Amino acid sequence: MNDQRTTVFVVDDDLAIREALGSLIRSAGLAVETFASAHDFLEHSGADAPSCLVLDVKLPGLSGLDLQKQMTNAGVEIPIVFITGHGDIPMSVRAMKAGAVEFLTKPFRDEDLLEAIKDAISRDDVVRRQRAVVRQLRERYGSLTPREREVMSLVVSGLLNKQIAAQLGTSEITIKVHRGQVMLKMKANSLAQLVRMSERLEILRAETILGEDSD
Amino acid sequence: MSSQQYLALEGRRSGLPFLAGAAALTALTFVCFRYHVNSTTVGLLFLIVVVLVSLRASFLPAAIISLLAYLCLDYFFTEPLFTLGMSQTLDFVAPVAYIATALVITRLIWSVRRSEDERQRAEERLRSSQAELAHVSRVLTMGELAASIAHEINQPLTAIVTNGGACLRWLSAEEPDLEEARAAARRIVRDGHSASDIMTRIRAFLKKADAQRGPVDLNRTIQEVVALTRDQAAASSVTLRTEFFEELPKVLGDRVQLQQVVLNLVLNAIEATARTDKRGREIRITTLQAEAERAIVEVSDSGQGIDLQSLEHIFEPFYSTKAEGLGMGLAISRSIVESHGGELTAAADDGHGATFRFSLPLYQQKLR
Numbered sequence: 235m236n237d238q239r240t241t242v243f244v245v246d247d248d249l250a251i252r253e254a255l256g257s258l259i260r261s262a263g264l265a266v267e268t269f270a271s272a273h274d275f276l277e278h279s280g281a282d283a284p285s286c287l288v289l290d291v292k293l294p295g296l297s298g299l300d301l302q303k304q305m306t307n308a309g310v311e312i313p314i315v316f317i318t319g320h321g322d323i324p325m326s327v328r329a330m331k332a333g334a335v336e337f338l339t340k341p342f343r344d345e346d347l348l349e350a351i352k353d354a355i356s357r358d359d360v361v362r363r364q365r366a367v368v369r370q371l372r373e374r375y376g377s378l379t380p381r382e383r384e385v386m387s388l389v390v391s392g393l394l395n396k397q398i399a400a401q402l403g404t405s406e407i408t409i410k411v412h413r414g415q416v417m418l419k420m421k422a423n424s425l426a427q428l429v430r431m432s433e434r435l436e437i438l439r440a441e442t443i444l445g446e447d448s449d
Numbered sequence: 450m451s452s453q454q455y456l457a458l459e460g461r462r463s464g465l466p467f468l469a470g471a472a473a474l475t476a477l478t479f480v481c482f483r484y485h486v487n488s489t490t491v492g493l494l495f496l497i498v499v500v501l502v503s504l505r506a507s508f509l510p511a512a513i514i515s516l517l518a519y520l521c522l523d524y525f526f527t528e529p530l531f532t533l534g535m536s537q538t539l540d541f542v543a544p545v546a547y548i549a550t551a552l553v554i555t556r557l558i559w560s561v562r563r564s565e566d567e568r569q570r571a572e573e574r575l576r577s578s579q580a581e582l583a584h585v586s587r588v589l590t591m592g593e594l595a596a597s598i599a600h601e602i603n604q605p606l607t608a609i610v611t612n613g614g615a616c617l618r619w620l621s622a623e624e625p626d627l628e629e630a631r632a633a634a635r636r637i638v639r640d641g642h643s644a645s646d647i648m649t650r651i652r653a654f655l656k657k658a659d660a661q662r663g664p665v666d667l668n669r670t671i672q673e674v675v676a677l678t679r680d681q682a683a684a685s686s687v688t689l690r691t692e693f694f695e696e697l698p699k700v701l702g703d704r705v706q707l708q709q710v711v712l713n714l715v716l717n718a719i720e721a722t723a724r725t726d727k728r729g730r731e732i733r734i735t736t737l738q739a740e741a742e743r744a745i746v747e748v749s750d751s752g753q754g755i756d757l758q759s760l761e762h763i764f765e766p767f768y769s770t771k772a773e774g775l776g777m778g779l780a781i782s783r784s785i786v787e788s789h790g791g792e793l794t795a796a797a798d799d800g801h802g803a804t805f806r807f808s809l810p811l812y813q814q815k816l817r
Contacts, residue, residue, distance in 0.1 A: 248604050248608070250604065250605060250608035250636065250639075250640050250643065251604060251607055251608050251611070253608070253612075253636055254607070254608040254609075254611035254612040254615065254633075254636060254640075255611060257611075257612065257615040257616075257619075257629060257632065257633050257636075258611050258612075258614055258615035258618070260615075260629070261615045261618035261619050261622070261626075261629065262618065319599075319600050319603050319604065319607075320596070320599070320600065320603075340603055340604070340606075340607035341603070341606050341607040341609075341610040341611070342607075342610075342611075343614075344610075344611060344614030344615070344618070345614075347611075
């Protein structure tokens with residue numbers, strides 16, 4: 235979490251607030267980048283380290299809530315801490331439902347804001363790690379041949395080599411070889427580990443199958 | 450008004466013209482018979498009676514008068530006398546002419562009256578929606594003003610609080626960063642000034658209307674407010690009474706702003722009065738001229754009055770005794786009156802009711 239590249243992004247149209255937030259966040263030992271509008275922020279390239287966005291709800295042009303929605307639709311996942319001049323309950327409910335970490339009403343206590351930012355960054359850290367693991371698994375799965383994938387799905391569903399051989403109309407020896415390849419390529423040490431991996435890839439697999447069907 | 454109510458009202462209106470018509474017919478018959486006026490002349494005289502009755506009565510009474518006129522004509526004036534029979538051309542033409550006249554005229558009058566009524570009702574509706582609009586815009590303006598003041602002030606306030614927090618953190622770090630702390634402190638000073646600038650701008654905004662000032666007839670201004678609020682007062686069973694000093698000279702001011710002040714006071718008075726016993730709910734608006742060349746307007750109500758503690762605070766912004774009140778009405782009213790060089794004061798009338806009073810310098814005085 236104390237990664238050098240960890241950056242807090244601040245979007246607020248008021249220069250005084252941007253400066254104040256910048257100083258406060260830096261005083262907590264975090265890197266900070268400030269933007270005057272949602273558009274300025276969107277033009278900036280996404281961070282490749284755990285980060286967090288401190289976002290004013292009321293912005294000229296694209297509002298904070300709109301930006302949140304737009305980023306969700308675009309698949310950009312960055313935890314958001316909302317700050318607002320006059321937070322009404324429906325607004326905060328909307329923001330929290332859409333995945334905001336915290337919703338603070340100006341003026342807020344500096345501890346509250348820094349706490350929310352740290353919380354957001356550690357959340358982002360966890361999400362990023364998970365995403366990295368899934369990405370790795372996808373890569374490994376991608377290296378399997380179609381036959382190996384078939385074998386893998388039958389293995390994790392609990393069938394014995396003999397049964398798999400019968401189902402695929404081939405010899406048990408061949409299946410054994412395929413199975414060895416699957417374990418090797420997926421870097422699985424045990425059947426249990428392979429099962430867990432396949433669970434993580436479940437969605438991906440469903441998508442692939444659907445994709446093949448529609449072709 | 451439904452058509453049934455309308456007919457009932459028409460019936461009541463018809464009684465008098467009908468009797469008058471019948472009396473006129475009798476008198477004419479008597480006089481003309483006595484002096485042997487020829488039948489054609491009598492027929493025309495009777496037609497006049499039918500026209501006059503039709504103008505004032507509805508169709509049925511007008512038709513009866515037409516019939517009576519025809520009978521009198523036939524019986525007393527057309528040959529053979531003292532018989533009813535269709536022997537002469539006039540005997541055929543007269544009843545048709547009478548009935549047709551009665552029908553056409555009553556019909557025309559009816560439609561004229563109906564459009565008149567509709568116009569009146571439309572006017573009433575217009576008045577009540579105007580009053581509503583005035584109230585809504587009053588609430589909106591004040592709500593918006595309060596919200597924007599709150600937002601404007603909240604921004605520098607947030608910056609100050611945040612900079613303060615940052616400044617303390619820079620100072621209490623293991624290796625205090627004095628440069629950062631100094632920068633944060635400088636920003637605190639700057640943002641404090643910008644908050645105070647906002648207050649100056651708001652005051653200037655409230656004074657800004659100077660350019661739109663001219664001579665204002667206070668009595669007329671008040672009359673307009675009374676017209677706007679009459680329906681609302683009636684809905685709360687409150688009587689609005691005005692006691693104008695007729696020769697009140699004009700004052701110098703912004704008509705719309707002064708109207709806003711009177712409107713605020715009257716609406717407050719209606720709300721205060723509506724919370725008391727239904728009997729004797731009254732608001733009195735008085736204008737008078739004070740010795741020092743000033744016009745005075747007083748709005749007194751028979752409401753629950755103001756307790757001494759509230760009296761001290763009612764002109765402060767955001768002070769309200771009403772559950773849904775913003776507490777801006779009197780604060781804004783006072784700043785408007787003061788920007789006109791006048792004074793707005795409140796007094797609790799012992800036991801019941803309150804009186805709000807404002808004075809304004811006269812127009813002439815300003816010219817000198």
